[in-house]
Amino acid sequence: GSSAFSVSPNAFNVATGDSGKDKVYFNSTAVGLDSALVLLATNDPLNQVITIKVKGIGSTTGVQDAPPLLVPEAFVLEQNYPNPFNPSTTISYQLPKESNVELRIYSVLGEAVRTLLSETQAAGYKSVVWDGRGDAGLSVSSGIYFYRLKAGEFVQVRKMLLAK
Incomplete structure (x- = not known):
């Protein structure tokens, strides 16, 4: 901490x-x-x-110009935390500029399980929680899942484990 x-x-x-x-x-x-x-x-x-x-x-204090907003230098998709997880996990990512963002969860068979985000977002440090449920609202089974971030031309995939 x-x-x-x-x-x-x-x-x-x-x-x-x-x-x-x-x-x-x-x-x-x-x-x-x-x-x-x-x-x-x-x-x-x-x-x-x-x-x-x-x-x-x-930032520093006192009579000074306000520091510029901290904006990431590059697109980054971080490893989810915790991992393995049960029943929820946090997925963090960084956007260096405003982007159309899609964040989806996939099964090991490549089937779309859940769409967490599909929206335009401003630049910054972001995070979203996945509650281990599919798009229908039902809990998914234990196993390996992949999460895919697409932000503009940037695409990255990471692996996570749901352990019940």
Whole structure:
């Protein structure tokens, strides 16, 4: 983890079937990109910990021009986290410019399982969570899956493992 991130309050309860909001605060200890994992404990025996990757940009303080927005230098598709996963995983990627983005999940047979994204997105650091479900909303079986990011002319595929 990173000391630059804090969650306040550091504990809260959400009733079954309800929803809740909380805030993650970023207090920079250095200039540049920083990231951390926020772990949420649940009482769900099938999903005891939810992991969320957060990123922040630290800058100097004082009377200065605002630093330029941090924009990735290249298209990047990162390895999903966690991997292996059950029941959900986070897929992060980077867009150096506005792009038409498609992110799809495929079976080992090459069959499209789920379309996670099909939209135009601004440049930046992005992530999306796959809940282990297909387009029909049903949980998919354990096994190896591939995720494919297409952003403009950029195409990359990575492998992940759903272990139930």
